[in-house]
Amino acid sequence: MSIDTLGLREQKKRETRQTISDHATQLFLQRGFDRTTIADIAAAARVAKMTVTNYFPRKEDLALDHHAEFVAGLAQTVAHRPAGESALGAVRRAYLMALERRDPVIGFTGREFARMVADSPTLVARLRDLHDQREEALARQLAAEVPGDPVMARAVAAQLAAADRLLFRDLQARMMAPEDTGDTAGATGEHGHGAAADHGRATTDDLAAAQADLARRVFGLLEPAIGGYAGN
Structure with missing residues (x-):
């Protein structure tokens, strides 16, 4: 696998993570943290629930992502x-x-x-x-x-x-x-x-x-x- 391919893959991962985080934040602000589910976030970001949990093992990490x-x-x-x-x-x-x-x-x-x-x-x-x-x-x-x-x-x-x-x-x-x-x-x-x-x-x-x-x-x-x- 080339360095360019690895770089593109890492960039794609960062973009996916950011997309999930952005959608999660929007939902938390609209509905509240405790009323928002992982399924809600996955649907908004158009990814699988497992993808969300792979990037953010804890739901709290989606809100406190730093x-x-x-x-x-x-x-x-x-x-x-x-x-x-x-x-x-x-x-x-x-x-x-x-x-x-x-x-x-x-x-x-x-x-x-x-x-x-x-x-x-x-x-x-x-x-x-x-x-x-x-x-x-x-x-x-x-x-x-x-x-x-x-x-x-x-x-x-x-x-x-x-x-x-x-x-x-x-x-x-x-x-x-x-x-x-x-x-x-x-x-x-x-x-x-x-x-x-x-x-x-x-x-x-x-x-x-x-x-x-x-x-x-x-x-x-x-x-x-x-x-x-x-x-x-």
């Missing part, structure tokens, strides 16, 4: 930080950059998508699990970088992950605020109850600016305790 990137995100941020930057500094910098990109992986989703996820107990539970996996991956990375004190590595990971969860929930709540016009393409979401719902006709720039201010405050609170950890 789950692998999400789980690895904090650990990868720490692993690839510049020399001399602390773990806290790396996570803070990466979060603010993601806000600038309006990255859906950190919760910058559209209002309808955020609401769809919030209305599904299945997806809310799956997000909790993904956040736990994200923290565990970070703890492993920190333990590998600072050997000899796995308890401290896990404690630092827990603090960073707690900040990460708080910011994720807050941003999703901002997305669902009344009159919110911040509808960007979404890939992951969770309903949060702690954020203000008084943004009126806030634009995506307004939301990002408010979230950046919150992030600086949240990470700033961690500075005295873990600001220098893994900074060598």
Whole structure:
């Protein structure tokens, strides 16, 4: 088999996967996640049910299709930080950059998508699990970088992950605020109850600016305790 043939086959697989994902998202937004079946998605995408499950073994993966990137995100941020930057500094910098990109992986989703996820107990539970996996991956990375004190590595990971969860929930709540016009393409979401719902006709720039201010405050609170950890 030629390289060109392999390339075409891989391209076809990517296109099929994207088609399935796109149709699934449309159905989830129209009907709700829990009321949409794999058969519905297969019919809309004009593929067999087995094709859907081959690309997406879990139904939740069709809604949270950046789950692998999400789980690895904090650990990868720490692993690839510049020399001399602390773990806290790396996570803070990466979060603010993601806000600038309006990255859906950190919760910058559209209002309808955020609401769809919030209305599904299945997806809310799956997000909790993904956040736990994200923290565990970070703890492993920190333990590998600072050997000899796995308890401290896990404690630092827990603090960073707690900040990460708080910011994720807050941003999703901002997305669902009344009159919110911040509808960007979404890939992951969770309903949060702690954020203000008084943004009126806030634009995506307004939301990002408010979230950046919150992030600086949240990470700033961690500075005295873990600001220098893994900074060598």
